[in-house]
Amino acid sequence: MALPAQRVEMIPIDRITIVNPRLRNKKVFKGIVENIADIGLKRPITVTSRQGPDGPLYDLVCGQGRLEAFRQLGQTDVPALIVTADAEDCLVASLVENCARRQHQGVDLLQDIVGMRKRGYADSEIAEKTGLTTYYVSAIARLLERGERRLVAAVEAGYLPISVALEICESDDQGVQAALHKAYEGKLLRGRSLIAARRLVEVRKRSGKSTNLPNRLRKETMTPEALVKAFQEDTERKRLMIKKTEATRNRLVFIVEALGQLANDDTFVVLLEDEGLETMPNRLAERIHNTRVIAP
Incomplete structure (x- = not known):
């Protein structure tokens, strides 16, 4: 130095x-x-x-x-x-x-590393000089060469493992879903990370691989046809959200009614008390009470 x-x-x-x-x-x-x-x-x-x-x-x-x-x-x-x-x-x-x-910006740093690669440095040399692993340097370079800036940004943000990003990069739509499922089964993606990864895959499929398209390309896509398509896609997403909401509501109604019927069974209530399970959340208790009152 x-x-x-x-x-x-x-x-x-x-x-x-x-x-x-x-x-x-x-x-x-x-x-x-x-x-x-x-x-x-x-x-x-x-x-x-x-x-x-x-x-x-x-x-x-x-x-x-x-x-x-x-x-x-x-x-x-x-x-x-x-x-x-x-x-x-x-x-x-x-x-x-x-x-x-x-x-x-993580991608900016990695572009510097790619610049070293173009100057003739081997991945092992770059890894030694930057403190990264050879595998990481090689994988990031492959993602950037394929224009996968969204995946690189997700890796740098810490919620997408580099191995999963590579699988997504090299897979079709069906393979991407398989890669996410495999990552879940292998405990590489869980909770918020899995949700963020699924959202990233949807955005990548809809908007492309890059996180920052040039202004020229953005202007070209802002046509009446593009706006109509975007509106239709947004409407379809909201329609699916409404369907999921209705399905969830129906399940909750079924659960409340089932618990209400069980609450009318004195034997079941005594069993719960014996097991120390007689308490429940206030809102759920109110719903069950109202169901018991309304029931003939």
Whole structure:
């Protein structure tokens, strides 16, 4: 990794190259700009120096947001820690800084890793440098290569195991349901995670693999036909929800009536009391009482 900083200097912004550029959330970046404009730069950027044909050039190690904020504020020079490091050290240090950000986008970090793969690094080398497992690096790269940004985001969110994401990626609709069932049986998906995974599969089937379609594609799909289709799909979902609600209500009515009849059986009531099961939720007791009153 990069050696300890040697000195702090004011260096020209236009002499700095960002070796590992990444996209930034506009709202977060605006906050950085406003903060620097109000109170100044609290921490210098970090660069490494190399000799150019017309003077020293600099490669950015960390501090892309601060550098771009200075540029947007119209500054020509920026305070920088100048360290001794080669190109590989700069790249790895940049990845480490990205991983250390508190509000980072998981897919953005993984794109950095895919970038290392394109530069010729083997999965085992990437795993060693980033602290991830070789299997994880390989699996994430396969998902991204197939455009499965939704699945990658779910894996990074922690509710979808990477092995299940791979099975979903490589399966048809029937195979996806089988993969979810297998994950449930294997206790990989339970409770809220299973619900979130099923919802993800439905959204992925309806809206595609990516989590952020380009604006151009969004505009193309906002046609009258697309709006009608979306309305029909939403209506069908609500119709199914109503059917499920009615079925659930009918089951509850049946249960209440059955318990009401059992409550009229003195022998059954005595048996419950002997077993210490004579109490029940107040709302259920009220419903059963009303059923007993209404019953002829």
